[in-house]
Amino acid sequence: MSAGATSTAGPKRARPRLLPGLSVKDGLIRHPFDLEFGVRTSGLVAGRHLGAGRRNDRHVTAYYAVAPSVFQSILVRWRRCRPQAPIDAYTFVDLGAGMGRAMLLASAYPFRAVVGVELHPALARIGRKNLALWRAAARTRVPMRMRCCDAVEFVLPAGPCVAFLFNPFGAPVLRRLLRSWSQRLASHASWLDILYVNNEQENVLAREPGFTRLFRGQVRRSNADLVTDRTILRHQPGREYAATIWEDCSIYRWKGRE
Numbered sequence: 186m187s188a189g190a191t192s193t194a195g196p197k198r199a200r201p202r203l204l205p206g207l208s209v210k211d212g213l214i215r216h217p218f219d220l221e222f223g224v225r226t227s228g229l230v231a232g233r234h235l236g237a238g239r240r241n242d243r244h245v246t247a248y249y250a251v252a253p254s255v256f257q258s259i260l261v262r263w264r265r266c267r268p269q270a271p272i273d274a275y276t277f278v279d280l281g282a283g284m285g286r287a288m289l290l291a292s293a294y295p296f297r298a299v300v301g302v303e304l305h306p307a308l309a310r311i312g313r314k315n316l317a318l319w320r321a322a323a324r325t326r327v328p329m330r331m332r333c334c335d336a337v338e339f340v341l342p343a344g345p346c347v348a349f350l351f352n353p354f355g356a357p358v359l360r361r362l363l364r365s366w367s368q369r370l371a372s373h374a375s376w377l378d379i380l381y382v383n384n385e386q387e388n389v390l391a392r393e394p395g396f397t398r399l400f401r402g403q404v405r406r407s408n409a410d411l412v413t414d415r416t417i418l419r420h421q422p423g424r425e426y427a428a429t430i431w432e433d434c435s436i437y438r439w440k441g442r443e
């Protein structure tokens with residue numbers, strides 16, 4: 186090729202940089218869930234790396250996907266709480282959906298739809314790819330979509346909803362979210378249950394008028410998930426986070442204000 190000639194391949198597009206915590210050099214170990222299903226939900230991204238230039242950035246906890254066994258156990262608990270409508274009437278909404286692992290797990294149940302809401306564009310982008318792979322592999326027929334926005338701006342879909350929170354944000358965001366839900370639910374009579382895993386801000390929910398606690402307790406990780414999460418978290422630089430056998434969880438139901 187003579188000097189100055191242009192390549193027919195065209196200019197190379199720079200690969201978007203991975204968030205800290207999502208590359209092998211940051212200690213990333215792929216979760217067996219990803220290896221089994223060919224998706225990408227592994228990794229731990231500390232909250233300080235998840236700034237997206239939005240008002241609630243400073244309240245982000247971290248990105249880490251829920252353990253499949255914990256997800257399945259909280260769903261069992263929820264179904265024991267006698268949902269007010271058949272499960273196929275409910276929309277499952279993951280507030281703080283990350284790369285969508287909880288959404289993929291939820292799509293195994295006959296929900297009316299599965300919706301994810303994720304603040305960080307890079308995580309939402311990976312999540313959308315996962316949903317596309319899931320659909321292409323015909324793993325579900327449940328409609329699924331991922332919205333990239335702040336959970337407090339998201340308007341709950343009409344009809345019964347079950348909201349899933351895996352400790353996504355701090356108390357100020359949770360408080361704002363509950364207030365906006367209360368207002369909406371008071372004017373559009375509907376049903377809402379909240380599944381709160383790793384319920385660090387449990388007090389916020391307990392104090393919010395109109396919500397009643399149906400369950401509070403520890404949900405056990407399977408041994409396989411415990412070994413996996415411990416191995417993954419041992420490899421993170423700085424070792425800020427650790428996996429426990431149990432996740433503190435609660436389930437709340439909107440009962441309405443007196």
Ligand SMILES: C[S@@+](CC[C@H](N)C(=O)[O-])C[C@H]1O[C@@H](n2cnc3c(N)ncnc32)[C@H](O)[C@@H]1O
Pocket residue numbers: 235241244245246247248249250251279280281282283284285286287288302303304305308334335336337350351352353354358
């Ligand atoms: C612990 S991860 C949970 C991921 C997912 N729910 C799962 O279980 O696989 C919490 C996620 O919440 C997101 N998040 C935090 N604050 C948010 C907000 N205000 N609105 C939407 N997403 C938020 C974070 O970016 C992070 O991806």
